[in-house]
Amino acid sequence: MKERESAGFAWLESELLAKCGVRACFSSRGGGYSASPYAALNLGLHVGDDEIAVLNNRLDYWSALELDPDSPVGARQVHGSRVMVVTRNDRGRGAASWTHALAGTDGLITLDRGVPVFGLAADCHLVALAAPEGGGVAVLHAGWRGLLGGIIDRGVGLLAGLVWKKPRDLVAFVGPGLGEGRFEVRGDFEAALAKAWGADALKEFVRGDGSRRLFRYEAAVRRALESAGIPVGNVECAGECTATRSDRYYSHRASGGTTGRMSMTVWIP
Numbered sequence: 001m002k003e004r005e006s007a008g009f010a011w012l013e014s015e016l017l018a019k020c021g022v023r024a025c026f027s028s029r030g031g032g033y034s035a036s037p038y039a040a041l042n043l044g045l046h047v048g049d050d051e052i053a054v055l056n057n058r059l060d061y062w063s064a065l066e067l068d069p070d071s072p073v074g075a076r077q078v079h080g081s082r083v084m085v086v087t088r089n090d091r092g093r094g095a096a097s098w099t100h101a102l103a104g105t106d107g108l109i110t111l112d113r114g115v116p117v118f119g120l121a122a123d124c125h126l127v128a129l130a131a132p133e134g135g136g137v138a139v140l141h142a143g144w145r146g147l148l149g150g151i152i153d154r155g156v157g158l159l160a161g162l163v164w165k166k167p168r169d170l171v172a173f174v175g176p177g178l179g180e181g182r183f184e185v186r187g188d189f190e191a192a193l194a195k196a197w198g199a200d201a202l203k204e205f206v207r208g209d210g211s212r213r214l215f216r217y218e219a220a221v222r223r224a225l226e227s228a229g230i231p232v233g234n235v236e237c238a239g240e241c242t243a244t245r246s247d248r249y250y251s252h253r254a255s256g257g258t259t260g261r262m263s264m265t266v267w268i269p
Contacts, residue, residue, distance in 0.1 A: 007064040014173035016236040021134035024266045026175040032057040042260025045098040072116040075105035077141045081149035083107030106141040107155045116267035122250035125177035125221050126264035134268040135163040148196035156228035167229025179241025183215040
């Protein structure tokens, strides 16, 4: 992973996915036009920010990535596990309009060059996937509900099948998300985790005493990728906590709920 800058914007870019001929870029919150509490590079059209500011943010940020800003494809995420395949015919869906984004979807896959797919988050981990030699890419919004619902297994399996590869051939980039020191959970969460992944998952991924229980979120995402068949050595993690670094990233929990969104944008150049 490396930090890159251009035209006043800064982002994280996966070096691992670059070896597959793919670009996967995770935005920071600096360099845009949005005013507080969304300052400054808010890329979410659905959070109450000024629409013109967000559209200008998207236009200039994607241009800094050397993309046609009318080409990215996005979804109206619902913290679920639905994954859809998009093609050239979908170019631009959700790029300039929340209502035109793909409804009820948290994962996007494409095998087509010049069709960037993007996900949005402000604490949830966004995961980029790539097949060898630019054969295909995916972006997954792995919120905890979608994570327990199997979005990573579904996304990995679908992409691998579409490109006629084994899951072990894919690589992944996990963007910044809520760190385990800030992801406090309650009994209902623990019950959902045990139901989805078994009682042993509580010992592995939830730490702390009875009054303050903390979820090891990134570790759980890593385990889900490994369980889906991607080797540990094929996974690159940003390793940053969005709540701790709310100066650099948007954080729903650190802000009290009103904040912008970062984007993971993935494409085959």
